[in-house]
Structure formats: structure tokens, C-alpha cells
Amino acid sequence: MIQLIRKLLDSKIGVAAALVFLGLIALAFAGIDVSNSGMFGGVAGGDRAATVGKVKITTSELSRAASRSVEQVRQNQPTMTMQIFLEQNGLDQVLDDLIDRYAIAEYGKQLGLRAGDRLIDSEIANVPAFRGADGNFDNDLYRQVLAQQGLNDKLVRSDIGQGLLAQQVLTPVAFGAVMPGDLVERYTALLKETRKGTIAVIPSETYAPSANPTDAQLKTYYDAHKSDYIRPERRVIRYAVFGADALGDLRAPTEAEIAARFKRDAAQYAASEKRSLTQLIVPTEATAKAILAETAKGTSLAAAAKGKGLATTSVGPIARQALSTQFSKDVADAAFGGAKGAISGPVRSSLGWHLIRVDAVDGTPAKTLDQVRGQIASDLAAEQRRTAVMDLASRLQDEFDGGSSLADAATEVKAKVNETRPLTADGAIYGTRGEKAPEVLTKAISTAFAMEEAEPQLAEIDPGKTFIIFDVKDITPSAAAPLDEIKDTLNAAWKRDQGLAKAKEAADRVLAAMRKGTSAAKAMAAEKKSFPTPDRISLNREQLTQMGERVPAPLALLFSMAEGTVKRLEAPRQMGWFIVQLDNIEPGKVTKDDPMLANVSRELGSVTEREYEQQFRSAARAEIGVTRNDAAIRAVRTQLGGGN
Known part of the structure; x- marks a missing residue:
């Protein structure tokens, strides 16, 4: 329920533009174009989008970050364009994220925290894009990938360093955050409560004019709502x-070529052998010899090991080289030197002394040309x-x-x-x-x-x-549809908009009457219009949670109101207005052993961690000091949107 309420408050692109610390570089190397075009070096308003303490966020950096966010959104929404991103205030969110990164990193430096070169080296080495065919870090590949992405070593190391500082600062801020038990019980009871009320709707179409707007009215409406009609590229x-x-x-292929390939891959066609083994590893040679002596008298290796509080393990089928790599050459020689059923050892590795029984031998003969x-x-x-x-x-x-x-x-x-x-x-x-x-x-x-x-x-x-x-x-290109091409759509939208305004006036009258004690049905009848019959609602929060993310807006409002109140809510797509009345709240009951308590405690703890982090980010900004250059930000927005 907590996540549900929070998601209702999130913006459409909030997740894509969320603050990412150590993931920033990983995203950059997941196919996202973060190349520096250099086109923002001299925008109007200067090259400084914001200043965090003594650090400058350039317009070029802001532009790259916005492009990166758009590309990330496109992974799930291929039709996303920069124009739509800007209309949804994506640039502001990106700038806020950059400011947070710099502010937290600068605050970490004030605390004496550091991200040294060796730590940064280890983070770079762990980026999958920089690993060669052998799985290890490849410096040549690292340089090649950076060149392909338009990056350089200094920029990458700076980004990773900031992320490491942010991790050091934020981890102790929110780690292990918990809510008091009494609050958890109260909230669990809240999740079990039942609410009863009424939901009525005042449709826009009931008040929509029948005549089309004049050309001037339509042009005014189009100009005010142009962003609603952006077409994808x-x-x-x-x-x-x-x-x-x-x-x-x-x-x-010629016979000579076939023979040459057979010779090149001779090891592939040579005879091979794999063995299945039972193994016992003990800390001392004396213990290993004592157990071996017991097996010589007829005791099984597993039984002899169990008598000393130990246990055997199964290995394989495994090849000699793999066994040598895993333990040691001596262990591999012993395992592959004995016959099936024989126990070899003791032989030593870095783990201790080995006793090895050969359970099965799987041999593959050599293949001829x-x-x-x-x-x-x-x-x-x-x-x-x-x-x-x-x-x-x-x-x-x-x-x-x-x-x-x-x-x-x-x-x-x-x-x-x-x-x-x-x-x-x-x-x-x-x-x-x-x-x-x-x-x-x-x-x-x-x-x-x-x-x-x-x-x-x-x-x-x-x-x-x-x-x-x-x-x-x-x-x-992605752009708002020309007025003439969507005139019928605009006419219908204008009528809905006009009907919405008049429906709001009617909803206000109904709302006022209901607040004086008039029933919803009687208050709506006074409007002398044909409305849908009001719905009586009786629902508990568990039923609401089962709806997942598809909770209707009036139900979400019903569960956020005070008992005995009436509120108005606009319906989606200008369809009208909801009137929501909450008549009664029946509190839920929770026992001390209710299994729901543990789940709610974890969820509240997660929410508390995020709240602590958000409060800390705000405090870090205030401590370090942030100045925005609105003229430069507007210039970046204009150029990203294709303007001059």
C-alpha cells in the first residue's frame, strides 16, 4: 500500500531520471550515447547551468545527461523523443540529479572521505564491457570503448569517484532504518480498515456545447494544449x-585444408578422460593416514570420515587439467593414477590433505581424420x-x-x-x-x-x-500535429474542455449541498440533468491493494480522506468530475502474532530509508550551496528541443 501511494505521486519519467550513483558508468556502457558533441559550448547565458559549491555543472554536461536519460527511457518506451521528455520536465529532473551527485560528493570530501585511485581501478575492472575474452580487464578494450563512446579516462574516473563518495555518505544515513513497533501496529491496522461511502460522477459531455468552436477559439485552445498532440518521429x-x-x-575445402585443420585442432580430437571422484580433505597428514588405514581394513571412506566427524564430497565428472587447476597437480595425478574403486593419497593442496576414491572412469577414444x-x-x-x-x-x-x-x-x-x-x-x-x-x-x-x-x-x-x-x-521529426490535420480531434477536445468547466461548476454546487447534509442523489437531481446513479462503496484496504497499480483514482481518494468529508476529483481525459463522500471508517484489528506485521515493518523501513536519503540530499544542497543559471538552462532546453 505504501508503494502504491508513492507511485501515484511519481511523475511519468521519474524512474528513468532517478539519481543513479555507481550505476551511472554502467549505463553509459550499456549502449547509451553519451558522446560529447560540443554544441553547447557557447549557449546564451554562458556555459554554466548550475554551480554546486565551487564546482560548475556545464551546459554541455547537462545536455549529455539529458540525452543519456532519453536513451535509457527508450529501452522501455521506443517512441520517447527529446521533445516529449522536455515537455514532461525531464530536463529539470536530470539537473536535480546532477546537483545531488555533486552536492553529496562535495559534502563527503568535507567529511574527509576519499575515493582513491586503487578503489576506482577496482570499480573499472569490474565493468563487464571492459573485460576481454578471458574474462579479465583488458586495458586496450577499455580505451577502445571509451573512444567509441566519446569519453576519456579522466571523465570516467571522475564519475566513478563521485559515485563511490556518494555511496560512502548515503549508506550509513539510511542503513537499517526501522519504524517503531507501535507505528507498525497502527499502520497494519490501517491496512485492514474498511471504508464505506459514495462515488458520483458529473460527466463533461452532459454540459459540452453542441456547436463547434470558432477558428479563433480553436487556435487558442490548440496553442494552449499543443504538447498533448506531439506525434512521435x-x-x-x-x-x-x-x-x-x-x-x-x-x-x-581441399584435402590439404582439411588435413591442416585436423592438425591444428589435434588436441580436440585426441583421446580424453574424465573421472568421477569421492574426496575427503583433512587438515593433517596424520589424520589422513589414519583414515586410509581404516579403509584398508574394509571400512568405506565415507564411514571412516563420519567416525571422525567429517564428510566426503563428490567431484566430477572432471578432466585432469580442471582438477589440477581447482586443487593442485599432485591431487590430479593421484586421482588419474589410480584404478576404479581405488583410494589414492594422502596428497596435499592448499586446502589440506586429500584422500581420493575413483568412482567412475569415462574415457573418450581419439578420433581419426x-x-x-x-x-x-x-x-x-x-x-x-x-x-x-x-x-x-x-x-x-x-x-x-x-x-x-x-x-x-x-x-x-x-x-x-x-x-x-x-x-x-x-x-x-x-x-x-x-x-x-x-x-x-x-x-x-x-x-x-x-x-x-x-x-x-x-x-x-x-x-x-x-x-x-x-x-x-x-x-x-517528432512535433505537434498541425492544427488542420487534427481539427476534428481538437473540436471534440475543445467541447470536452468547455463541458469540463461547466461540469466543475455543477460539481461545486453538488459538493456544497452534500456538505450541508443533502444526499448525493438528491443534490444531483437538483441539477435537472441526466447523471449516472451514484455508487455505494464498501471496501477494505486489502481489497484495494489486490488491485495493484490499477486502483481507480476515486477509490484512492476515498482511502485518503477523513471520515465524514466530501471531495471533488477530476476524471481522467477531461471526462468529468467525481464526487467522493466518505461516510464511515471501520478500524482494522491486529493481533501481536499477525504475520502482516513483519511485512509492513520491512516496507515501512524501506520507505524510511528513502525519506532519510531525500532529507540528507536536501541538507547537503543547503550545506554546500547551489546556484542555478536559469538563462543557460533555458538555452539548453531550447537547443535540445531543436530551437535556436
Whole structure:
């Protein structure tokens, strides 16, 4: 219930723009474009968006952070655009997050906290994007990824350092926060309470005018609500699909090539052996020898170990090299030197002294060239085909760079050029109900929405078998729909808006009458209009919680009101007004052993932690000092929105 109420208060993009400390760099390397275009070096108002203490947040940094947030939102909402993001006050949230980061980091420095180079090194080494094929940190890959993202080592280390400082400061602020037991009991009882009341609705359409607005009235309404009619970016994609047959006839691998590959991979085809083992590790050699002596008299290894308060473990099937890596070479030699059923040891490793019984031996004989010739030939043919594909892609790309068109490339590979209807970034055909782009474009759409017009690219659909060449023929930027194109929609919206205003006046009259003791039905009848019959409600909070995030707004209001009160609430989409009356609250009952107490205690503790963190962020801002440059912030907003 706590989370439900908090979510009702959250903004649409609050989560995407939330303050992220140590996750900041990870997000940057998850495919998000944080390149520094440098376009904000000289915006009106200067290059300082805000100052935190003595640290300056530049307009360029604010621009990059906003772009990063938009890209992150697009992971779940592909049609999100910068224009929509700005309309939803995303830039303000991004700036607030940056200010919080700097303020907390500066406060941490005042406390004497530090994030040293070695600690930052360890954080960088743990970023998956910087690990090579062997799973270890690769400095060359690190530099390469930074270059691809338009970043540098100094910026990355600064961001990670700030995140580490913030973690050191915030962790003790909120760690282990709990609510007093009495409060937990009171809140648990609150969750069990039952509320009874009445919900009535005054529809806008009852008061909406029948005549359309004048052109002047419609233009005024459109200008005031333009952000409600922003259309997503649309793109027309041209594409041609072709198969591996376009590569022509490829020669078969020669016997010499097959033999050379067999020789190269000789270890792969050599005889191998894996063993399943029962193992006992003891701290001293004397103990190991004593247990071995018992097994020589017929006692099982497991029984002998149990007699001394120990237990055996099973290992494998495992190869010799893997066992050597896991324990030691001596352990592997002992395990693979004994016959099935034999107990080897004791041998020593860093863990202690080992006794090893061989339970099973699984041997794989060596394979001859004749046995694997077919598989090697198939693998070589696939490699040759792959090389031919890469050569074709390289040749087509060179031709594209030289000015060749998609049509030219399609002719070369003997493929038909197709063209989509306007698409949105989520692959939907704009203006339809649920129609999607052709399935062959699934892998190309995200790339197509990052391309410029008439810049063909090649991609694989089914690796090594099916390919697609595509380009963007036409781009329609995200913008408010022209008035003339949505005139009917605007007429209907204007009527609802006018009806909403008159319905509000009626709702106020009904509200006033009900506050004087008149019933909802009688107060509404006095309006001499046809209204839906008021609903009588009897509901407890547990039933409300079961609705999840789909709690109707009037029910949420009913459970936040004082007993005996009446309130008015606007319905979604200008549909009218709700009148909510709460007649009675029946308190819930809680016993000391109620299992709900533990859950509520954990939930309240989580909420308390977040509240402590928020209060601390506000205090850190006040302590360090924050100054905003409104002129520069407006300039950033204008340029991000495509203005001058």
C-alpha cells in the first residue's frame, strides 16, 4: 500500500531520471550515447547551468545527461523523443540529479572521505564491457570503448569517484532504518480498515456545447494544449532481402585444408578422460593416514570420515587439467593414477590433505581424420561462406561510401527493393491499430532510427544465410500535429474542455449541498440533468491493494480522506468530475502474532530509508550551496528541443 501511494505521486519519467550513483558508468556502457558533441559550448547565458559549491555543472554536461536519460527511457518506451521528455520536465529532473551527485560528493570530501585511485581501478575492472575474452580487464578494450563512446579516462574516473563518495555518505544515513513497533501496529491496522461511502460522477459531455468552436477559439485552445498532440518521429524504410545464394558458388575445402585443420585442432580430437571422484580433505597428514588405514581394513571412506566427524564430497565428472587447476597437480595425478574403486593419497593442496576414491572412469577414444573429415569440411565451408559474406559487406560498404545507392546494391545481389509505410521507433506502422513492420526488419529498426537519410547499411537476419540492405527514405521529426490535420480531434477536445468547466461548476454546487447534509442523489437531481446513479462503496484496504497499480483514482481518494468529508476529483481525459463522500471508517484489528506485521515493518523501513536519503540530499544542497543559471538552462532546453 505504501508503494502504491508513492507511485501515484511519481511523475511519468521519474524512474528513468532517478539519481543513479555507481550505476551511472554502467549505463553509459550499456549502449547509451553519451558522446560529447560540443554544441553547447557557447549557449546564451554562458556555459554554466548550475554551480554546486565551487564546482560548475556545464551546459554541455547537462545536455549529455539529458540525452543519456532519453536513451535509457527508450529501452522501455521506443517512441520517447527529446521533445516529449522536455515537455514532461525531464530536463529539470536530470539537473536535480546532477546537483545531488555533486552536492553529496562535495559534502563527503568535507567529511574527509576519499575515493582513491586503487578503489576506482577496482570499480573499472569490474565493468563487464571492459573485460576481454578471458574474462579479465583488458586495458586496450577499455580505451577502445571509451573512444567509441566519446569519453576519456579522466571523465570516467571522475564519475566513478563521485559515485563511490556518494555511496560512502548515503549508506550509513539510511542503513537499517526501522519504524517503531507501535507505528507498525497502527499502520497494519490501517491496512485492514474498511471504508464505506459514495462515488458520483458529473460527466463533461452532459454540459459540452453542441456547436463547434470558432477558428479563433480553436487556435487558442490548440496553442494552449499543443504538447498533448506531439506525434512521435516517423521513418520510411527501404530494404532488400537476399540469401547466401547471392554470394555465388563457393569452392569446396581441399584435402590439404582439411588435413591442416585436423592438425591444428589435434588436441580436440585426441583421446580424453574424465573421472568421477569421492574426496575427503583433512587438515593433517596424520589424520589422513589414519583414515586410509581404516579403509584398508574394509571400512568405506565415507564411514571412516563420519567416525571422525567429517564428510566426503563428490567431484566430477572432471578432466585432469580442471582438477589440477581447482586443487593442485599432485591431487590430479593421484586421482588419474589410480584404478576404479581405488583410494589414492594422502596428497596435499592448499586446502589440506586429500584422500581420493575413483568412482567412475569415462574415457573418450581419439578420433581419426576419416572420422571427422565431414565435420571439418562443413566447418571450413561455413567459414569460407562467412568470409565471403564479410567481403561482400565490405565491398557494398565501400560502394555506399563512394555514393552507391540501395537500388544499386539490390541490383548487384539480385534482390527486390521494398518500402515500408511510416514507422515509429517501436516498429509500429504509424496511424494503424497494432500493425507492425515486416518481421525481416526487426533487427534493423533500431539502427534505422539512428541513421541519416539515404545511408544504406547491410545486416544479417539469419547469420550466414539471409541478409538485408536498408536505408531511410524519409524522416518526419517528432512535433505537434498541425492544427488542420487534427481539427476534428481538437473540436471534440475543445467541447470536452468547455463541458469540463461547466461540469466543475455543477460539481461545486453538488459538493456544497452534500456538505450541508443533502444526499448525493438528491443534490444531483437538483441539477435537472441526466447523471449516472451514484455508487455505494464498501471496501477494505486489502481489497484495494489486490488491485495493484490499477486502483481507480476515486477509490484512492476515498482511502485518503477523513471520515465524514466530501471531495471533488477530476476524471481522467477531461471526462468529468467525481464526487467522493466518505461516510464511515471501520478500524482494522491486529493481533501481536499477525504475520502482516513483519511485512509492513520491512516496507515501512524501506520507505524510511528513502525519506532519510531525500532529507540528507536536501541538507547537503543547503550545506554546500547551489546556484542555478536559469538563462543557460533555458538555452539548453531550447537547443535540445531543436530551437535556436
